[in-house]
Amino acid sequence: MAKRFEIADKRLFSQVYICQRCNAKNRLKTLKGAKCRKCQSKSLRLKHKHLKA
Numbered sequence: 001m002a003k004r005f006e007i008a009d010k011r012l013f014s015q016v017y018i019c020q021r022c023n024a025k026n027r028l029k030t031l032k033g034a035k036c037r038k039c040q041s042k043s044l045r046l047k048h049k050h051l052k053a
């Protein structure tokens with residue numbers, strides 16, 4: 001069962017980016033030329049990804 005959730009998780013979050021300025025969620029296929037839909041900031045990060053602090 002755990003594996004099932006993992007897969008669903010991946011599908012849900014792999015293409016979701018969070019704006020680092022206003023924290024809006026942006027669903028994008030690529031970061032290339034991507035902008036936040038709310039504030040047009042280009043500072044986006046993947047919602048679920050290992051990030052270096």
Ligand SMILES: [Zn+2]
Nearest residue numbers: 019022036039
């Ligand atoms: Zn934003």
